[in-house]
Amino acid sequence: MSNMKKMFSLSVLLCLLAGCSKLTVDNSVVTDFDLNRYLGDWYEIARFDHRFERGMDQTKATYVLRDDGKVDVLNTGMKDGKYSEAKGVAKLTDTPAKLRVSFWGPFYSDYRVMLLDDDYQYALVGSGSDDYLWILSRTPQITPDTKAKLLAEAQRRGYDTTKLIWVNH
Numbered sequence: 001m002s003n004m005k006k007m008f009s010l011s012v013l014l015c016l017l018a019g020c021s022k023l024t025v026d027n028s029v030v031t032d033f034d035l036n037r038y039l040g041d042w043y044e045i046a047r048f049d050h051r052f053e054r055g056m057d058q059t060k061a062t063y064v065l066r067d068d069g070k071v072d073v074l075n076t077g078m079k080d081g082k083y084s085e086a087k088g089v090a091k092l093t094d095t096p097a098k099l100r101v102s103f104w105g106p107f108y109s110d111y112r113v114m115l116l117d118d119d120y121q122y123a124l125v126g127s128g129s130d131d132y133l134w135i136l137s138r139t140p141q142i143t144p145d146t147k148a149k150l151l152a153e154a155q156r157r158g159y160d161t162t163k164l165i166w167v168n169h
Contacts, residue, residue: 029097140169
């Protein structure tokens with residue numbers, strides 16, 4: 001095999017192993033983040049579709065600080081009239097508004113708080129890719145003004161907000 005073919009094959013292999021997708025959104029996080037103020041209950045107002053929440057309504061996440069500095073995560077909701085819950089854990093990173101969350105053993109994903117109001121009443125959350133987006137609130141409903149602000153910010157960052165699923169509460 002020629003050196004050119006070897007280099008191409010190695011590049012393709014590295015892309016497959018590393019996830020060679022180009023990020024098409026701005027998923028930068030807020031610079032002022034207080035984990036203690038973020039803890040507690042957050043209602044999921046809207047989300048991008050993904051298999052682990054497909055068909056769920058009345059979804060809520062609860063974050064509780066553990067003694068070891070990690071955060072217990074409890075996601076709850078209703079699917080087909082039945083209560084469902086998923087327990088996970090979040091680790092802090094060197095970037096305060098970027099957490100690493102796992103619901104499946106050693107596999108962690110980015111949880112990025114991209115917009116947060118001054119009173120910690122609503123948030124726009126993304127991940128390390130453009131496949132995930134959540135609008136969260138301390139209450140099951142948000143005002144039209146808040147909705148417009150969050151949608152405008154998501155669009156400014158390059159997210160396709162037409163893909164959002166609005167959660168029934």
